[in-house]
Amino acid sequence: MERISTPRADILPAILIAAVPLVFLAAISLYQVFGNVPAARSVHEKILNSFFVVRTASDLCGEIQSAERGQRGYMITGRDDYLAPYEKAKTRIPQLLSDLQQATFDRPDQQHRLLKLQADLTTKLNELAETITIRRDKGFAAALAVVNTDVGQKSMAEIEADTTEILDAAHVRLQQRLDSAEDLDQEVAWGFVIGSAIAAVALIASAVLLAGAYRRAAASKTMLQATLESVREGIVALDADRRVVAWNQTFKRMLKLPKGTMRYGHTLKSHQNPNIDKFESHFGVLDGEVQRTGKPALVERKEDGKSIEIFHSPTEDGGSVTTLLDRTEQRQAEDALRQAQKLEALGQMTGGIAHDFNNLLTVIIGGTRLLQRSVGQDAQALQRIDMVTMAAERGARLIQQLLAFARRQPLEPQIANLSALMSEVLPMVRRAVSDKITVEYVTSGGLWNTSIDPTQFQTAVLNLAINGRDAMPEGGKLTIEVANATLDEDYAAGHPEVVPGQYVMFAITDTGKGMDAATAMRALDPFFTTKPVGEGTGLGLPQVYGFVKQSGGHLKIYSEIGEGTTVKLYLPREFEEVFSQPRQTAALSLTGTETILLVDDDEIVRTTVASMLESLGYEVIEASSGIEAISVLEKNTAISLLFTDIVMPGQINGRKLAERAADINPAIKVLFTSGYTENAIVHNSRLDPGVEFLSKPYDRERLARKVRRVLDGPAKNIDGSKTGGTGDATQVSGE
Template sequence: MSVPPQASRWFLPRDSEMARRINELDWAATSLGPMESWGPALRHALATLLRSTAPMGLFQGRDGVVLYNDAYREIAGLRHPHVLGRPILDAWPEVAEFNRNVLDTVLAGGTLSYRDVHVVLNRTGEPEDTWLHIDYSPLVDEDGNATGVFFLIKDTTRRVEMEQRLRIAQHAGGVGTFEWFPETGRLEVSEAYRRISGLPTEGMVTDAMVLARVHPDDRALATPAMDRENPVEYAEYRVVDPASGDTRWIARRGEVAQHGEGTRHRFIGIAMDITDRKVAELALANQALTLQDRVNQRTAELLRTQDALRQSQKMEAIGNLTGGVAHDFNNLLQVISGNLQLLVEDVQGNERGERRVRNAMAGVARGSKLAAQLLAFGRRQPLAPKVVNVGRFVRNMDDLLRRTLGEGIEVETVIAGGLWNTLVDPGNVENALLNLALNARDAMDGQGRLTIEAGNAYLDANYVDALDDVAAGQYVLLAVTDTGHGIEPGIMEKVFEPFFTTKPEGQGTGLGLSMVYGFVKQSGGHIKLYSEPGHGTTVKLYLPRTTQSEDIIVDVDSGPVTGGSETVLVAEDDEAVRETVVAMLADLGYRVLKARDAHSALSIIESGIPIDLLFTDVVMPGALKSPELARKARERLPGIAVLFTSGYTENSIVHGGRLDEGVELLSKPYTRETLARKLRQMLSTQAQRNAGNPETVVAAPALPTPPPIRVVRVLVVEDDWLVRTTVAEMLQLRGHEVFEAGDADRALAILGQETIDVLISDVNLPGMSGVELVATARERQADLAAVYATGHAGVEGVVPDARTLVLVKPYGSDALNQSLARLFPPPGIARPMASPL
């Protein structure tokens, strides 16, 4: 390579490393060409920047070939000297877009200026955050054309990071800094000081602005005394937010800074938010003043807790006693009932004898009800819980309640939308509601208003702390309120005790509320009584929430009374009960074997005699218990059916107040008809299982198969209560979780609390229309599916698509389910094209 004459390099200083490197680089290999071809403008620019101590450089030509001075080397880092002579976009690829904009703007004649611009550069072998001051201006040749970009650069990273750390420290420590210049009234303040003092985030700050926010009573304290002998000053004062009116406490510490001999020029200091400390000091002072009150309060709480514990223990003891009494009582009733039913055939045609048997059976029924109430209070009744929706349950009982209470009682039901399900025994819920309604009727002397409410509730830890056996969590609330006489405070704690009643003698057993109490407790719930003399009573039942789908309840205790010819083994330790049930079964046509205890029954089973059903008492003497007998029987005779009976289940087949899975129980006392139906049902079911061959089983008529669906969460919005509840029931029967709203406001409230998959809305709602409601809802949840219900062929402005359908009224369950199936096809089924239904 030929070396150009030294005279052509006058712009290269002798003592510069970058001048030497520029001189040695083969520029002919770049877009700039050989050095001797460089124009005067470029040479003069290099002469200037190479002699400057400030970092600067050039992006020369259309591709921005990089040239720079010695001061720029520190900014280039490990990229030096490799970036020299390279196009800027290749030299710094991590900021290529940034530099492309620089080239386009400045080569077009413009200028750019950046202060503390943030970029990520790889100067040390790894990416690092960098802040820079950069000024760009065009390099103009002798013809006035911009041929390059001249830049002046300064690395401000250290200062920016220090300022950030200072801001973080001030924010974390709640400390703001300031300088006050009394002569001008101006303050230089930090971001933290603005926040602490409630000042605007931007703009000039004056002492008048600061004092305007200080509480009027504290302004003298907040003004620094510039003439004090001691230059260090401390003050505490209040500031008031002009927008919200909130008051905060500020602590300020500062020092007078002198400028010249004896002249006070400025006041420098810090400010801290000490509101929390002041609040704590005030709270501590209040605690000291109210210590005795708090001691008295805690003592009262302790006494209430002890009373609640004593009450709980008393109720538990009474429950154990009544449960045991009910067991023996039920055995006696079973003997009497069984023999009376056998006697019916003997007195047929004898009018007087038949009447006496009927009267005796009525007495047995009353005794059976009494025993059931005792078991309910003692939490010993075997529950067969189902997943029910209490709101639907209450609505279904509406007619029954109105007929029972009479015309003088106005019945109002209030069912909250989106009501949760609960796992309870349906029969006991019905009995509890009837008992509460009848008590309310008597309290109102047949005239007044009864309000039944169902809603969702949450019992928090603070509420349940003072309760003995209640867990915090979600509950379904069933409340019954009357406008009757109310209950005197002195007898409130006794109302749940068995046989306690305020009614005249002969007008009440005193077991109604105790039965409700026992059922709720056995179901894992909570009961609360509110009453005020002269203002009525409210009884609140809290039943635990379940997330399971609602069960479809089928009545199996119906149909004709039929017997059979199968073999039944009766295991019963009470001889009178055993002989009675054997006679009843024989009368029904069954072949009967009998055993006085579990060991005897097992011996009969092991003898090899064919047995179709084991009918065993739960509570029997001996080491071998009934559940173990049933297990051994099934091991030896896999096709045997097992039916338990008892007047008191203890915990052998009932756990948590509920029958174990797969256990069949017939509670004593039972009638001949009930026994016959139960046996026939179990033997028929077992015969089908034993058959094993589907051809031997008589098939039930095939029901139409509903379209496959996915279970979803649905919000039904309809102002017509009857239409809304009907649609909700149709959806719940298919297993969907349904929330209800009567207008758009309630619907939006539910959408703010629950995750909803599809919104089914009437078009013409009061206030906001259904179309507006869906639009508003989709602003919050873009993927929300929607079904518009309308009496017209379509909805103006609504085009059906994959997430939107129109359902024309009147519509039935099939059309509704088809709509959901189209919106939410099961896995493996393609979504159909949308169209109005």
């Protein structure tokens, strides 16, 4: 009888055959689990390490730039709060270097680069510390001399070169690791494809593994995006077809892109945004530079008051990574330093000529006034004398304007309320402008006080009003406003010279022709004017600017063609109350019979001033130096007033002479004079307390009023306090 096979025997081969793909699939799965998965994890960790190196190197470069910015801020202002970025950078730089060394311990080439970077950073930090110490101990000019040696610039260039080499090497290493990750992912994918082709059941397993791979890719993408967002630069990555691969929010913010603008897989042009179009227009220049040099290219873009560096680095697959760095703050600091250097140079030049010019003008003005008294009623001679006097006074005003712009004029600030000052200056403003111009004055209640030189403030208001008048030849409206104002951190961020806080604002607005942006930017430059030749010196607005800056304030110009101009002065708020001094009655006589010791090293000036004093009835004793004056004081105790120049050759200047005179004759009163005060009686741009000062040039009438006021005034100590008597004090006194 024929044998019948059992079902188990029939299906056994099928089961064995079916087991083959299952075993094969299992083998593939085991290979993936024990082979590729650990490799993928290792590659992922290496990619994170490369990103860490890039980010840390970028942070290190940013910190040394912050340290330099803090040093420059302190150089310009001399204020310790500007050193905060420098102090923070000193703390962070060693840690960042240590992090880089640990992250690249397996890379001898990177370790060698880090050693060189560490040496260059040490040189740079030493240079910064040296300039800060010199600025603090010896002043701006000494620190500037160190800066001008270019040691800091060279070390900064070396640091940037070192950082660029480290970043380039890190980018190359990163690209290699990304390629390895891509190859590994492809190997994993092909394994599952082959497995799924052998058996349908393998498709399920491969789907599960692929899902896991996708999850890992998503995690890597998240990590990459987090890394991009952690850096302060704007970054965008494109593939070979100019399609967007990655970007960060800083990139969108720097290009002022609205939400939803950037899209993965799209070209930049397809976004149809004008800011993106402007940005992409730089690629032609950058690509050409890359092709020419074979290295990454750099271009700086200046627009809307911003300075942006665009760093373009190609990748091996034909794509690119482009980085945007905002250099605005650094450029502003550099501009402020250049402005400070220009002011310092102008101040030195002005100070150098002011003394001699004002001496000459004193002789001319004094001599013409004396001559005027002796020519009698000769009308032609009097007219010529007036012409000479007017020309000399114009020269004196030019010197004063230059000193004001260079912030070298001696100020006599006092606590004041602008409302009270405006009540005195408004009538002068209305007289200075034509009848075709309407003057409107607006003030607010509760106006804060400020510390200011009232005379210089009134001069500034008149200068601004005359500028407004000249801008409205056909007539118009001049609006003057005083109000309280607060300049916040955001405003100060765009104006590095501004300290955030409370200010008293003075604003003057005309309805005249206005200025374009280029003209407005030059409006504060000395000798720049839009007026016809012979109708302006170009020093009025610079004089106002110098006065405001010397007072610790801020000046801002707003202007548009055809719309007029607004000039705003922000003066720091002062919390002290206004001190009301009783009005002094005018002297009945401007002459006298007292003995005056006149000290001046310029013989012509001394002779001229002596003649003016003698014509007023005083007995005058002349001395050409401090040593000669001390000899006179020791022999003659009847001298009532020491009238001395401040700047004199030798070791005894006017200030030292006054101190010695007080020792010899405690009852003597002192009046200083000079064409340029330097630092003897002026500190922090202000006359020392209690100092009486008569600036050159002056005429006979001004000299008479000042001398009489000092002689008739109360005795003062050298710090300005009253002595309560006529003796035991150096009596010094400013007009």
